[in-house]
Amino acid sequence: MASIQKRPNGKWRARYRDSEDREHSRHFARKIDAQQWLDTVTASVIRGDYVDPKAGMVTFSQFYKSWSARQVWTHGSRDSFDLIGYGATFGDVPLLKIRRSHVETWVKAMTTAGLAPQTISNRIGLARSIFAAAIGDQLIALDPTRGVKRPRARRQEFSMQIPTGEEVKALLEATEPFFRVAIIVGAFAGLRQGEVSGLQLQDFDFLGRQLHVQRQVQRRSPHPVEIRAPKYGSERTIHLPQSVLTEVSRHLQEFGTYGDDRWILPGKQGGPIWPRQFAYRFEVAANKAGLDVTSHDLRHFFASGLIASGCDVVAVQRAMGHKSASVTLDTYSHLWPSAEERTRTAVDTIFSETLADSVRTADSKTGTDLHR
Template sequence: MASIKKRPNGKWRARYRDSDGNEHARHFARKIDAQQWLNTVTASVVRGDYVDPKAGLVTFTEFYDSWSTRQIWTRGTRSSYDHVAGTVTFGDMPLLKIKKSHVETWVKKMSTDGLAALTISNRLGLMRAVFKAAVGDRLIAFDPSGGVKRPGAASRASTMNIPSSEEVRALMDASEPFFRVAFVVGAFAGLRQGEICGLQLEDVDFMRQQLHVRRQVQRRMPHPVEIREPKYNSDRTIHLPQLVLHEISRHLQEFGTYGDDRWLLLGRDNGPMWPRLHEYRFSKAAEKTGLKYTSHDLRHFFASGLIAAGCDVVTVQRAMGHKSASVTLDTYSHLWPSAEEKTRVAVESIFNEAFGSPADSSRTGGQK
């Protein structure tokens, strides 16, 4: 129901009822303006994308607090969202009044504060999820972060630090003997730091030549560490050659396991090795060799080896425990051969099959 009436003061009063039966009204100096407003509102009601103007008066922080309690998140994901929600510069603003410019100001501040481009991009992605939820609840008509440019980041090719096989061997040789196995499963199984710390004897299947990734160890304040599922729930099985399993077996023979849960690495208080201690042991070996690598660089070494061996995207994704194949491509696409190179190799293979290689032709004088 909608109508327009002239008031005694000369103003035009336009009013309508929304889908819930609530009445809304606005006053205009000209009847044509009142009619245009009413046409826009009633059309949105008919389309089903109507937004109650009063609903958007809830602040960003108020909406986030309510929305976040309904999400099925891991503790790590919740911690990430809570942290980012606490950094926005528009937390006390009503959702209805947040504009693209406000989001851009927040992005600019993060950049000025010295945050990396990838960090800013990730934070913006998390906030977009909140705004989209507000749109879905019909608190606002559109996402104000839409169209906000992400800061340019350096290409993966220029920032990725991949050690050579010789450098990996040098790092392993420089490590403390009991810590050598951490380099083995990092470089030749691609495990994350927390996953390495979370390895137990039961995770190694010597008969089937498999390593099962079932848990990770993460710092969680105020507690020193927390044992939880791998990132993105990426429980997975890594198929290992006998040579790698031999290194793990030798570690077990020389150093055994630690604690009641039989952790592969020496931990604390009957528990696993803390990630902070893992980082210290790794850095100590790297410093001894003069090489500037981190434990995450060993994951890049593992992934690059799989790609060089001809593994496809899905195979690499599963081995690395990535959330999706798109994450794998975003990270390692520059390591796969280009389409042009693949075409050349394929054509060369077809040509050689049909006519033989140039060497074969010269030996036979071009005769068949």
Template sequence: MSVQKRPNGVWRARYRDSGGKEHAKHFKRKIDAQAWLDEVTASVVTGTYVDPGRARVTVEAFFAEWSQRQVWADNTVTAMSLAVRTCSFASISIGDVRRSHVETWVKRMQADGLAASTIRTRVGNVRSVLRGALRDRLISHDPSDGVKLPRIRRAEHAMRIPSPDEVGVVLHAAPEHFRLFIAVCAFAGLRLGEAAALQLGDVHFLKRQLHVARQVQRAVSGQIALSAPKHGSERIVSIADDLSTMIARHADELGVRGREQWLFTGPKGEPPHQNTVGYWWRKTLEHAGVEPFRLHDLRHFYASGLIASGCDVVTVQRALGHAKATTTLDTYGHLWPTAEDRTRAAAGELMRASRGPSRLQAEGGPRL
């Protein structure tokens, strides 16, 4: 490292990195040249040194190279690619990305009407890319740190749980081929993609169990894509006798015989894509004449039923296929009775038990 004065009067500061490559910068004043060199020296000592040349790669170019080294499921690849592709600073050199770029992107997504959860997911995915660049020493800090994101409504306010009567009306209004689909979402808690990917072999009729082994993903190049359930939530769900009977009747009426045959099919004989299911659902709601709710709300309906019946957190977690019990509590914690509720119920039981005629009253009152 050195600072030297050039013949033209400009001060040249230079150093060599760990790979032997020389870097230089020119300044009008010696003090500025030395300050820059001191800053570089400090970054080398603290381990935050960044090669200026490597930082010139764009965000999208770095993602294209970095993503090839990541061990991801197909749905993660799709989500990450979408986030980077729609990122407003994807074409900027990664070393030039500032916090203001991220804040502007968040504001634009809000203006476009994206849900708070969607914005948070996309920012989180891009943040993973930036932190990958940080670990690879392309940048010295993560510019997305501390960026304020839109708040997600609390679960108890955002959640719409249909009533049993509403579910019954919708089931009655649904066409025959779609009725069972609604039932496995409402009475087994399956996600849309999981229900769409059910095969006859996934049903164990004697044990009354349903094996959730796969899910339908977004179509890729016109083809239906299948993957493992979300977040590794492959599971066995215990189902009611009536649902088991309903599955058997559905399979018989539609001619589903082989173990690997799909219980539900789209126009091409493949498992139905989410757009197809969405169309069936909208038509069913129109015919039912109920206040609209999402197909995914049937999963909330199922969870609320388990909780109301006294199922503990771990039981509900396993039935829904949540990776962690904290996810279940974050989503449905408000549905479990609180300590105050239990105290109130216990006091009520004491009162009810004390309302009958006492032994003393039956014997004519106390003796003096």
């Protein structure tokens, strides 16, 4: 129900009642403006995107607190979202009053703080999920992150650092003997640092020549470590050659396992190796080898080897534990031969086979003539 009435002071009052029978009103100097406002509200009700202006006055952080309490997240996901829900510069601003300029100011602050472009892009994506939830609850009509320009990241082919085979060998020779297995499974199985730390004896199927990636070890304050499933639910099975399994067997024979859970790398109090200890051991080995590499660079080494050997996108995706093939392509597309080169090679193969068939046919006919 909507109506327009002229007030004693000459103003025009437009009012309506929403689906919950709450009255809303505004005053205008002109009747035509009041009518346009009511028409806009009525149209939004018909479209189904009506927003109660009072409901949108809850602040961004207040909404996030109530919304996040209902989400089923891993600890890692919750930590990431908390950085946005409670750390964004517009946290105390009512949802209905957040504009694109607020988001742009936040992006500028993160850029000034030195955050990597990809990190900033990821955080904008998380903020977008929160605003989408607010839209779903009909607290706001539009997402203020729309149209916000993200910092430009360097192209993967220029920013990605892939160690050479000689550098991996140098790293293996420089590392402490007990830590050698960490380099092996990083470079030749493509495990993330947390996944390497989380390896237990039962993860290796020596007869089936497989490695089952089932957990990772991460820091989580106030506890030293947290053991949880691999990121994005990327539990996977990696098919290993005997050469890699022989190195793992050698490690087990020399150093055994640690704790009741039979961790491959020793930690403290019967648990896995801590992230800081892992990073320290790796840095010591890299410095000794004179290399500027990280444990994640070994993962790139593994992926590049698969691609160079002719593995397709899906095979690489599964081996790397990416949540989708698009993630694999976004990360490693520059390592695959270009479409032009694949076309050129395919045509060359067809051409060569066609000519070879023609030559064989001609030789066959010539041979037949000679026997006549």
